[in-house]
Amino acid sequence: MQLVLEKRAERSNTIALISPLIAIGLTIVTMTILFAILGKNPLLALQAYFIAPLTDGYSLQEIAVKATPLVMIAIGLSLCYLANAWNIGAEGQFLIGAVAGSWIAVKTQGTDAGVWVLPAMLVLAAAAGALYALIPAICKVKFGASEILTSLMLVYVADLLLDYLVRGPWRDPNGFNFPTTAEFDPVATVPLLIEGGRLHLGSIIALLVVAAAAVLLGRTIKGFEIRVVGAAPRAARFGGFNSNQLILLTFAISGALAGLAGIIEVAGPVGHLQPGISPGYGFTAIIVAFLGRLNPIGILIAGLFLALTFIGGEQAQIAMKIPLDVTKVFQGILLFYVLACDSLILYRFKLVFPNRQVARGAG
Amino acid sequence: MRKSLLALATGLLLAGSIGAASAADKLKVGFIYLGPIGDLGWTYQHELARQALVKELGDKIETTYLENVPEGPDAERAIEQLVRAGNKLIFTTSFGYMDPTLKVAKKYPNVHFEHATGYKRDKNMSTYSAKWYQGRYIQGLIAAKMSKSGVLGYIGSFPIPEVVSGINATILAAQTINPNIKVKIIWANTWFDPGKEADAAKALIDQGADVIMQHTDSPAAMQIASERGKFAFGQDSEMIKFGPKTQLTSILDTWAPYYIERVKAELDGTWKSEDSWGGLDSHMFAMAPYTNMPDDVKKIAEDAQAAITAGKLHPFKCPVVGQDGKEIECKGGANLADGQILGMNFYVKGIDDKLPGK
Numbered sequence: 052m053q054l055v056l057e058k059r060a061e062r063s064n065t066i067a068l069i070s071p072l073i074a075i076g077l078t079i080v081t082m083t084i085l086f087a088i089l090g091k092n093p094l095l096a097l098q099a100y101f102i103a104p105l106t107d108g109y110s111l112q113e114i115a116v117k118a119t120p121l122v123m124i125a126i127g128l129s130l131c132y133l134a135n136a137w138n139i140g141a142e143g144q145f146l147i148g149a150v151a152g153s154w155i156a157v158k159t160q161g162t163d164a165g166v167w168v169l170p171a172m173l174v175l176a177a178a179a180g181a182l183y184a185l186i187p188a189i190c191k192v193k194f195g196a197s198e199i200l201t202s203l204m205l206v207y208v209a210d211l212l213l214d215y216l217v218r219g220p221w222r223d224p225n226g227f228n229f230p231t232t233a234e235f236d237p238v239a240t241v242p243l244l245i246e247g248g249r250l251h252l253g254s255i256i257a258l259l260v261v262a263a264a265a266v267l268l269g270r271t272i273k274g275f276e277i278r279v280v281g282a283a284p285r286a287a288r289f290g291g292f293n294s295n296q297l298i299l300l301t302f303a304i305s306g307a308l309a310g311l312a313g314i315i316e317v318a319g320p321v322g323h324l325q326p327g328i329s330p331g332y333g334f335t336a337i338i339v340a341f342l343g344r345l346n347p348i349g350i351l352i353a354g355l356f357l358a359l360t361f362i363g364g365e366q367a368q369i370a371m372k373i374p375l376d377v378t379k380v381f382q383g384i385l386l387f388y389v390l391a392c393d394s395l396i397l398y399r400f401k402l403v404f405p406n407r408q409v410a411r412g413a414g
Numbered sequence: 415m416r417k418s419l420l421a422l423a424t425g426l427l428l429a430g431s432i433g434a435a436s437a438a439d440k441l442k443v444g445f446i447y448l449g450p451i452g453d454l455g456w457t458y459q460h461e462l463a464r465q466a467l468v469k470e471l472g473d474k475i476e477t478t479y480l481e482n483v484p485e486g487p488d489a490e491r492a493i494e495q496l497v498r499a500g501n502k503l504i505f506t507t508s509f510g511y512m513d514p515t516l517k518v519a520k521k522y523p524n525v526h527f528e529h530a531t532g533y534k535r536d537k538n539m540s541t542y543s544a545k546w547y548q549g550r551y552i553q554g555l556i557a558a559k560m561s562k563s564g565v566l567g568y569i570g571s572f573p574i575p576e577v578v579s580g581i582n583a584t585i586l587a588a589q590t591i592n593p594n595i596k597v598k599i600i601w602a603n604t605w606f607d608p609g610k611e612a613d614a615a616k617a618l619i620d621q622g623a624d625v626i627m628q629h630t631d632s633p634a635a636m637q638i639a640s641e642r643g644k645f646a647f648g649q650d651s652e653m654i655k656f657g658p659k660t661q662l663t664s665i666l667d668t669w670a671p672y673y674i675e676r677v678k679a680e681l682d683g684t685w686k687s688e689d690s691w692g693g694l695d696s697h698m699f700a701m702a703p704y705t706n707m708p709d710d711v712k713k714i715a716e717d718a719q720a721a722i723t724a725g726k727l728h729p730f731k732c733p734v735v736g737q738d739g740k741e742i743e744c745k746g747g748a749n750l751a752d753g754q755i756l757g758m759n760f761y762v763k764g765i766d767d768k769l770p771g772k
Contacts, residue, residue, distance in 0.1 A: 227757040320487040330484045
């Protein structure tokens with residue numbers, strides 16, 4: 052007798068709905084055991100991770116701030132992935148957007164430039180992100196170069212460009228040679244939504260992006276094209292859809308969104324350009340995109356949830372003296388269970404009683 | 415089910431009230447760490463100091479740390495989390511936390527902050543750092559004596575003044591022994607990345623360097639030098655166990671006396687915003703034992719250490735000549751002024767390299 056995974060004839064919609072809940076349940080069970088082994092009260096630990104951050108306005112704001120770039124980038128990536136185009140370089144597009152937008156901020160510093168500065172920064176950042184993403188897309192379409200490799204490698208190019216600029220031409224002249232630009236002027240800063248908090252206009256922009264993506268995918272021909280090209284390339288060709296054009300389009304959109312996220316992060320929470328402005332947002336967003344099942348609303352929830360684990364992890368470190376490594380294990384286990392449970396949507400467990408002939412035939 | 419929920423609620427309430435009771439009695443002191451506490455370098459030394467602090471004042475204080483906090487948008491939140499958890503004195507232990515610390519300090523005027531190695535201060539925000547260039551000067555003397563090839567290998571982290579002044583102090587010292595000494599510099603562009611640090615050490619040795627010095631935090635370069643049979647200096651912490659036949663000495667960050675002093679001041683209500691920049695005389699750092707060198711070299715090192723501690727020897731004694739052959743303006747009387755060292759943005763004559771960003 053053995054347990055095997057068998058492909059379902061049809062995807063199970065019931066499981067699709069409850070699989071995230073099963074995953075969270077299994078995570079909680081596993082973490083309870085882990086906390087008990089560490090000698091920490093599991094109930095208090097889980098409370099610190101999941102409940103405490105949701106119970107005060109400050110933490111809720113921080114969750115939104117943390118989720119904003121993740122959601123914006125992940126929405127763009129989901130369009131690429133739905134169209135079967137593999138943009139892995141959102142981190143680089145994020146940095147290029149940050150650099151391009153900062154250019155205006157740095158050049159207008161100390162002048163009495165008006166309110167046009169911030170909008171111009173946002174537009175330029177999105178354009179730069181889109182152009183930067185088009186490099187691997189064009190290489191893919193024209194020369195068949197793997198967009199996975201080229202987009203990834205361009206991350207390091209962007210990183211080094213940023214590094215060069217803040218150490219050289221854009222360095223704060225009063226900054227003792229430290230690698231950072233001067234603090235941006237108020238007109239070059241993303242406005243805060245709540246006095247004394249950190250919630251900023253970027254979170255609203257992220258929500259608009261989610262809504263726009265939901266409309267694009269659900270209600271437009273272009274959205275339909277994107278999904279068909281990804282899911283059934285042959286059918287798409289018969290339908291006369293141009294998959295190359297869609298690769299260019301989805302890469303450009305995702306680059307624009309990553310670039311926009313980059314400048315919002317720099318002109319918002321950070322306030323100046325410096326190395327290390329992204330703790331890997333472009334890569335974490337890949338996880339967010341898949342955790343949200345490439346669905347705009349799902350991505351919003353996934354982004355907020357991942358942000359919650361970061362904030363909760365910090366609070367657990369403070370309140371329970373739980374090491375950071377446990378938070379990382381926690382995130383890893385959660386992702387593991389989510390992906391494992393997702394396989395139940397297309398597959399099911401089945402008990403098989405071994406039949407010698409079948410076994411031989413299979414061997 | 416309902417019973418267990420009730421038990422859960424009671425448990426949480428109890429735990430909450432216990433937490434509140436102990437918090438009221440003790441001063442809460444928080445720390446933000448750049449690396450993992452097990453980096454065996456920079457963060458490790460801060461962690462050792464925190465442990466010493468707990469040992470000394472454990473009955474009056476409660477400490478908390480957040481490790482691996484990136485110097486980016488997350489830092490401000492991490493610092494504010496410590497404030498909101500009730501910490502009244504917070505040490506942020508890396509340069510990149512400067513602006514985030516300042517932002518949080520402005521928001522919470524009743525909480526005191528201590529920022530390591532920065533230059534921005536406020537009524538409730540002090541800075542503290544060490545004159546490591548003094549230790550570098552001693553290392554420069556030893557290196558020039560021990561090098562057979564006359565080529566030193568230097569692994570830089572970032573071309574910021576603290577690191578540049580270390581390189582200059584090293585070379586100025588080495589030139590007093592060997593006027594033709596050469597130095598090869600590789601910028602790792604990281605504080606902690608054992609892989610990159612090891613690669614840099616290999617490349618430097620391949621270029622003829624036989625004494626390796628570093629301004630990065632891991633013992634990786636020490637291990638490479640040890641494998642290749644060269645000499646090396648440790649950084650931040652005692653690294654002799656990674657190169658028993660390799661380490662000449664190490665600059666040891668000894669934060670404990672400072673942390674204990676500042677926490678005592680906070681307990682007494684005498685804490686004031688200050689700019690502490692201490693050297694060998696004030697024990698902000700120490701030199702590891704001088705090992706793997708002949709007695710005469712050891713004596714040179716010890717004499718230099720004594721002279722610097724006594725204030726008789728200053729590594730940046732005027733005239734200091736820049737790379738272009740021009741004398742640097744001497745703003746501190748007999749020596750370069752502290753401000754010139756804190757903002758050092760030039761190489762001295764004899765360094766055959768270009769400072770990045772110049």
